[in-house]
Amino acid sequence: MSKYAPPTFSLSLLHPRYWSVWFGFGLLAIIVNVLPYKVLRAMGFSLGKLSMRYAKGRVHIARRNLELAFPDMPQDEIESIVVQNFKNTGFALFESGITWFWPTWRLKRRLKSVNLDEVIEYGKQGRGVLLCHPHTLNLEISARGFAILGYPGYGVYRPHDNPAYDFIQFWGRTHNGNKLIDRKDVKAMIRTLKQGHRLFYLGDHDYGRNKSVFVPFFAVQDACTTTGANIxxxxxxxxxxxxxxxxxxxxxxxxxxxxxISDDYPKKDEVAGAAIMNKAYEQVILRQVDQWMWLHKRYKTMQDESQRKGIRYM
Structure with a gap:
């Protein structure tokens, strides 16, 4: 069996140690299907705002990220975005449930699309497309949305340590037409693109200095940025x-x-390519700043190795 084989159901997943996982996802499935969307949104926003009392470390990270990315932004505006960002984070729990458990007809009624002509044309040409999607809090809905509209693709995922959670997560993301590739299976990613498919690529986080370069991302001039897209x-x-x-x-x-951005993207210059990629991510994140994942330490890896990792958040 391939080391990247997808999770499959087995009776061992019904062991009592996994009952809490099954119960949690079962309850989520019932809640998102029974309650109206507006109620789910209100519950999510309230949950997210409440979490600020108990996740002060994450509040600090979100605030610090915004201060680093937008040094000229007034502090009161930063605080407003932080609050809204946490509210959106709380709702993201229910949005994942919506993605995995809503029937297609219900989710389709909440989708709109613009500028799809170019990706449709690439599909007709049999050319693979790297869909560069930032870590927005409703990323799960974006992926299923494309499948609902008739343009399924491949996502890159990290298997969960809990096998029951891993099975449910994999099912939730693939039963709608999309497929998943283990994040370490680069050969499968290459094969997928060469075969003319669409591959979701999330290259806007700090993944450490391995296969990365330091280029601008918003106001930070030396943001650690992966070169995976270049490869x-x-x-x-x-x-x-x-x-x-x-x-x-x-x-x-x-x-x-x-x-x-294909025509402007250099094949042999990893630094220039990463800078172009970050600029593209900036432009789309600015459409809705409060819906990006600011709770992640985007600027934790320092270009100067003598400087402590995460020093910007001290």
């Missing part, structure tokens, strides 16, 4: 398109593709 693009000659699925004030999700 995939150089080998497959795929198209590269920034994409988001932000939620508007009325609770609709707009799947929005920015124009391809």
């Amino acid at each position: 995939l693009f150089s080998v497959t000659d795929c198209a590269m398109m920034p994409v988001t699925g932000f939620r508007d004030q009325n609770g609709f999700y707009e799947l929005n593709l920015a124009p391809s």
Whole structure:
């Protein structure tokens, strides 16, 4: 069996040690299917705001990220974004439940799409597309949204340590038409793009200095940035398109593709390529700043190895 084989159901997953996982996801499935969307959103926002009392470390990280990314932003505006970001984070729990457990007809009613013509044309040409999606809090809905509209793709995932959780997560993300590739299975990613499929790529976080360079990301000039996109693009000659699925004030999700950055992306210059990628991510994140994952330490890895990791958050 391949070391990247997807999780499959077995009776061992029904062991009492996993009952809490099954109960939790079962309860989530009931809640998101029984309650109206507006009630779910209100509950999520309340949960997120309440969590600020008990996750003060994460509050500090979100605030510090915004201060580093937007040094000229007034402090009161930063605080407002932090609060809204936590509210959106709380709702993300229910949005994951919506993605995994809602029937297609119900979710489809909340989807809007713009600028899909280019990715459709690439599909007709049989050219693979690297969908460069930032870590938005409603990323799960974006991925399923594309499948619902008839354009399923491949996602990159990290297997969960809990086998029951891993099985449910994998099922939730794939039973709608999408497929998943283990994050370490680079050969499968390359093969997928060469075969003309769409691959979701999340290259906007700090993954450490291995296979990374230091380039600007918002106001921070030396943000540790992965070069994974350069590897995939150089080998497959795929198209590269920034994409988001932000939620508007009325609770609709707009799947929005920015124009391809393929023509400007250099194959042999990892630094220039990473800088172009970050600039593309910046432009789409700015559409809805409060829905990006600011709770992650985006600027933790320092270019100067003598400097302590995470020193910017001290």
